[in-house]
Amino acid sequence: MKDKYYSIGRVSEICNIPIKTLRYYDKINVMVPSIRQENNNYRYYSHDQMVRLFIIKRLRYLGFSLEEVRNILKEDDIQKIELIVTKKQNSIKDEIIELNRKYEEAATLKNKLQSAQRILENSNNYNVESSFKLEKQREVYVFGKTTMMQSYKNEKVSLEKWIDIIESAKERNLNIQGDILVSYHTEMFGQFIHRDCEVEFSIVVENDIKDAEVKKFGNFLAANAIHVGDYSDIVHTYISLKRWIEENELMVDGPVTERFMLSPVDLPNTEQHIVKIIVPVKPRN
Template sequence: MNRTDYYSIGEVASTCNISIRTLRYYDEISLVVPEIRKEGSKYRYYSKDQMVNILIIRKLRCLGIGLKEIKEIVSTNNLDVMKGSVTERLDDIHKEIVELERSQREGEVLLRRLEEGSEIISMRDDPRLASGSLPDEIKIEKVPKIHIYYSRKVMKAYHNEEVSLDRWAGIGDEVREHGLKSSGPIIVTYHTDLLDQFLSKTCDIEFGMQVEECDSDKVRDFGGFMAVTIFHIGPYNDIIKTYVKALQWINQNNYKVSGPVSEEFIISPVDVKDENEHVTKILIPVNKE
């Protein structure tokens, strides 16, 4: 053996920036078998051509290509085979990036809601933290116009205390399936007579999720109207008390309800299990009498 033509496993590891452990594993699976083994010892020696293969393998592994596929690429030594594998892997990487961006966006929306809800709860517990109106105070405000993906359905014997888990889960799944970008909370709108949702009646209920603007017949504008708003903090099964408080205020201040009421779930029953940390914003469209 001409020593200058071959390299020890340590030299290969250093030159190719790869661990000795990995080189031994490649030997075990017959991906890169040392060209020379010194009898009576564990010494392995690699040729320069094998070092080139190791560098190619490392490059392909950095792309996330599997060892089985890499073994085929190296053994065939064919440019078209490599091009096909790299192209296919890049397609997979693009899909992974899209999914990661979606996960990041949804995580950011969730974090914003949790932070907003936490701040509202903190203000209720310690009014000294309030920078404006307290969360249990009633406000008149212009609801900003947003876009929502919506699903509208008539539900028989509906009672507001019950959480429709299938519709909660379904709206989020539909947004993902349509490739839409969620940008805010779930909004439930009751297209029915006022307070019917508390009376086990047949109700026309719309579940919506705020999304970025897009051209879809399942996306509509929401907002752009004046509304009486109030936060309900705590168990959802007694939200009717907050409704009553808001409706009393509307009557006392000479307003009239002018459209279907909505609930914006800042922290919802499917976000956290502790009912005392649920935060729902009630929106009642109104006009001055």
């Protein structure tokens, strides 16, 4: 019998399948040993069964469920088997796309944290006015939604709007590449007064996507400031930046945008939140 059959231990060794798994396959009738000795319950497998076990192992590696494996082993039509395998191949391809998307999102978050860390390392001696810069805003692509906020006052972030823009971008299979942007279509400081205010919530996405709601942002001259800490104090940074703009013979030339470099959806500690204020400007005539 030893010449024709293989013990469960030998099958486990040859096929590199744990004995525990072989016993489970036996229990659920995926692969029942050809011989089972009644006196000691030893299991013995035929050579053909070993071949089928190796097929099972490969199918499991490809992600087929045990029920799918059982159906494939029963199927004699090669075309039907090919269709099953093709369907699995397409499923694997979709998983690869999703994993790549997750990898890119993780890379984006890592870059955000690294950039924020460089700013926070000097936060003890941080002077907000040292962050004021006049520079051309780099052009990026953003996916956004504009909404009229009733009796709006910019004293805390609108998390429900953020979550909506992130989830909407994912539903459209857009590859998120950067930060959340909030633009206020009102005069500077208008968002700090209880009044109706048109607010645009957007997020930076991959630039080769064609979507009706994806547009360009940037490519304009801007006065920028970095606000570190609790968002409720950001109005003081605005006041200082407005004074700096006037001192440099500049004037506001468009909606103010806040770029959340490190935000509540990235890190819960409000003292480590970082917001870049972007104010389009032009020389005063």
